Amino acid sequence: MSAELVAAARAGLAELADAEKAPQMQRYMKSAMPYRGVATPARRKLANRLFRAHPLADVAEFTAVALQLWREATYREERYLAIDLTGHSAYRSWQSPGLLDLYEEMIVTGAWWDYVDEVAIRRVGPLLRAEPGVLEPILRRWAVDEDHWRRRTSIICQIGAKSATDTALLTTAIEASIDEPDFFLRKAIGWALRELAKTDPEWVLAFAGNHGGLSPLSRREALKHLKN
Structure with a gap:
C-alpha cells in the first residue's frame, strides 16, 4: 500500500x-x-x-x-x-518518542521555517507533553546544539501548551540562544514568550525584566500585547 x-x-x-x-x-x-x-x-x-x-x-x-x-x-x-x-x-x-528520529530528520534536513515550525509545534510539542521524561532531556540538548533549527525547535515546541508549559525548559532554551544574532532564533524567542503571555503574562513580564540581554526583536515580540 x-x-x-x-x-x-x-x-x-x-x-x-x-x-x-x-x-x-x-x-x-x-x-x-x-x-x-x-x-x-x-x-x-x-x-x-x-x-x-x-x-x-x-x-x-x-x-x-x-x-x-x-x-x-x-x-x-x-x-x-x-x-x-x-x-x-x-x-x-x-505518536510516540519512537518517531523523534523521523521528526529530527525533517527539522535538520528541512532547515527552513515552513517545515520546522509545523514539526516543532504540532509533532514534537505534543510528544513532550505526553512523554516529558523522554523528551525533556533531548530538547535540553537541542537547546545548545550547533544546528539552529534544533535550537528553534526547543524554543517554539511548547507554543500552544498554555498552562502546561514547562517554563524551566523554556527558560533553558531561550537562555541558550539569547545572545545569538540569528533572526530565526530571535523571532522564535519572541514568539514563544508572546504566546505564553496569553495565559501567563506575569511570568513573561518577570522573565523579560530579568533578562536584559533579550534582543530588541525578541523583546518587542514578547511584550507585544502586554503593558510594561
Missing part, C-alpha cells in the same frame, strides 16, 4: 499543479526546491483523500512512506504531504 500512496501523492500534486503560482511560491519561500504551485487548502484536501484511500498497516510502513515522500521529493509540496501524513488523525495513536 505504501508504494501506491507515494505514487498517488505525486500524481495528485501533478493534477493540481499551477505553473503560474509555482515560481511565485518558490520565490516567497526562497526555496531551492521547486513548487508544483498547489495552495495549502487544495493540498490538505488531497492529503485527506489520499490517506483515506491508502491506509497504512503499521507504524513501520507509516514511517517508511513519510521518509520516502520526504527524501525523494522533487517538489516542495511532496515534503508538505510527508508532514501532513505524520499528523493525520488516523495515525494519532502511533
Whole structure:
C-alpha cells in the first residue's frame, strides 16, 4: 500500500499543479526546491483523500512512506504531504518518542521555517507533553546544539501548551540562544514568550525584566500585547 500512496501523492500534486503560482511560491519561500504551485487548502484536501484511500498497516510502513515522500521529493509540496501524513488523525495513536528520529530528520534536513515550525509545534510539542521524561532531556540538548533549527525547535515546541508549559525548559532554551544574532532564533524567542503571555503574562513580564540581554526583536515580540 505504501508504494501506491507515494505514487498517488505525486500524481495528485501533478493534477493540481499551477505553473503560474509555482515560481511565485518558490520565490516567497526562497526555496531551492521547486513548487508544483498547489495552495495549502487544495493540498490538505488531497492529503485527506489520499490517506483515506491508502491506509497504512503499521507504524513501520507509516514511517517508511513519510521518509520516502520526504527524501525523494522533487517538489516542495511532496515534503508538505510527508508532514501532513505524520499528523493525520488516523495515525494519532502511533505518536510516540519512537518517531523523534523521523521528526529530527525533517527539522535538520528541512532547515527552513515552513517545515520546522509545523514539526516543532504540532509533532514534537505534543510528544513532550505526553512523554516529558523522554523528551525533556533531548530538547535540553537541542537547546545548545550547533544546528539552529534544533535550537528553534526547543524554543517554539511548547507554543500552544498554555498552562502546561514547562517554563524551566523554556527558560533553558531561550537562555541558550539569547545572545545569538540569528533572526530565526530571535523571532522564535519572541514568539514563544508572546504566546505564553496569553495565559501567563506575569511570568513573561518577570522573565523579560530579568533578562536584559533579550534582543530588541525578541523583546518587542514578547511584550507585544502586554503593558510594561
